[in-house]
Amino acid sequence: MDIEQYMQSVGRAAREASAKVAASSTAARNAALLAARDALDGAREALAEANARDMARGRDNDLDAPLLDRLELTPARIDAMLEGLAQVAALPDPVGSISDMNTMPSGICVGKMRVPLGVIGIIYESRPNVTVEAASLCLKSGNATILRGGSEALSSNCAIAACLAEGLRGAGLPEAAVQVLETADRAAVGQLIAMPEFVDVIVPRGGKGLIERISRDARVPVIKHLDGVCHVYIDEGADLDMALDIAVNAKTHRYGTCNTMETLLVSAAEAAAVLPRLAVAYADAGVELRGCERTRRVLSGVAVASEQDWYEEYLAPVLAVKVVDGLEPAIAHINRYGSHHTDSIVTRDHGRAMRFLREVDSSSVMINASTRFADGFEYGLGAEIGISTDKLHARGPVGLEGLTSQKYVVLGEGQVRS
């Protein structure tokens, strides 16, 4: 297969399909999603067979256990995919709404209409359920998608794609509105991220290495987050029971997620009171602490945190702890070492809470809440295609609205410029 030629034809088909999807009715897009759900439900056997081929190949290639686990399409996971399609169909359609319509001195009315982005490229790793999730969100928001899953999931993804195509056909929408790349060739990714004429934005989902590579080489805008180095800061005078709950939840609720706390900052005024209680709670949970010098003066058994620890996204039961002299050094630490993802203050003081909200330069900034809330579902977006720590376009959890943009619409009655 000539990869360049193949990708050009995929891109052209996506661009053509995107105009039709953008002009389609909400009802047609919802019908396609529900028909795809029925098609998947009817193809459980074919899905299981395709997935078994991927699993066998994965075992032959010595994939490690967590990768194999993510690759597996269990009946429960297929149920979750069906449920997800129904949920996305039930979400409100962001496309076509007009806002901020105002009459100007010239007499023209100017407003903004929400419109799809066009063609969205999704690059992701082993979990085949992402195929359904990403395709459904892009379709609901009026976009065409090109999906490039991990090569280890190729058979599963192609089987899923056949069901999505059936759904599109059933609703009278072009099948090219959702295309799964049918090649394991890595060159296809290089092409996908360098076709601005056919692809409007790339959303990579996966490890940091993948995302860094894509961001570096892309000739198309990328919606991404690289790291989740999230902080909780315990302010002087904070409710220490609340601080304990939040600090423990933010670290131990799940270790492998990007909104998990990786560094805890404690105001010097509370260090002696709160650190020993935290140490007990973290010890119970099996969390290893690495502290600054002042932390170690209170908790003598704790290992020394190096400069590198402040940058670290452990994704593991490890936590860096630093005692700071108050709000200002806490904010400075977060803006310097953090990844602009999610940071929370535990405080009783309104003024300091407001300063934290304003001055912490992160996609989610919280007062008295666990960083684990930074999530599309918890924010009421209904779904999430990813979390962005970029500053342009979308910051934080990206839902349907993040897959659209706004164009200006002008309603006149014959006005001309004088």
Add this chain to the structure above:
Amino acid sequence: MDIEQYMQSVGRAAREASAKVAASSTAARNAALLAARDALDGAREALAEANARDMARGRDNDLDAPLLDRLELTPARIDAMLEGLAQVAALPDPVGSISDMNTMPSGICVGKMRVPLGVIGIIYESRPNVTVEAASLCLKSGNATILRGGSEALSSNCAIAACLAEGLRGAGLPEAAVQVLETADRAAVGQLIAMPEFVDVIVPRGGKGLIERISRDARVPVIKHLDGVCHVYIDEGADLDMALDIAVNAKTHRYGTCNTMETLLVSAAEAAAVLPRLAVAYADAGVELRGCERTRRVLSGVAVASEQDWYEEYLAPVLAVKVVDGLEPAIAHINRYGSHHTDSIVTRDHGRAMRFLREVDSSSVMINASTRFADGFEYGLGAEIGISTDKLHARGPVGLEGLTSQKYVVLGEGQVRS
């Protein structure tokens, strides 16, 4: 001068200043703008001398007359700069507003806060008044700016920068919030667009060549428009007097602007009625027509339009004219040959008007209005740093809001994820 070292120090200073500007009060930023205005007013002599040096060098280097004209800082142009600073100071501050605050089932309140982008790099050509315009919009919206003007305007831009610095100092804001590059070395631009650690977005203002080069090489997001290939479509049944007014205004109001119509589309049903009247009006204005075969059947004297003409941004008294079979081919032509800038339909039919609004994929889509209205002032934005034909972040005229983004803010009372 070691350019790389110089640019790193400029970038680092801008990043540091950006945190201070972002945290500053509206009053402080307005005070800086008004103090800069007073400083410019008091420095008219120094500005005239600096500008005279640029003009003399320009003449020595055989700059052509339009470039020399744009370079000149006349007293009236200095007055306009002062007026501009006062206007920007008077605009509402977009920073800090919180919207869409809602309570979630978990009890947390989630909303979005408008925040500055951070550091904005502006790359522009000869007109020194852009230095004031761009710097004032970036400062008002809480951003730090790095300005790279044309080398031919270096003395003028440095003289203006000294006044802006005086304004910042007077208001207690860091001078590095506005930095004009003090070098004519082209390598500085290459550095500026490749420092994502220090620069959040680049806004190029200038010719297509400049913008293409920057977009290709940038390692930082770019807000830009390349072309303004704008259309007016005269629908069947349109008010032909209105159509004539709009088509003439959209072409002849100004030839060199990006929102000027470059191709006129006419429904076949109206060709015989409207084309002869248009031909007279355009002949009076000295506009040369280039038509498709069907246009030439009505207007026999008109030159043949080639395929290339449909892509052309003439920026001159030349107009391509095409007869189409109705709305659908008109939309198809615009989406294929246009530049996604601004397109207008003249129609009496509500259904076709709505389809045009929805399906034309341009940053501004208009009904019964001249394309010349696509402008930040006409849209009520108060000011405009440029027009974007990109799809992410900002489309169409970019005002203060386009220089900001939104982060999520979460107000809790101790909530944790369960």
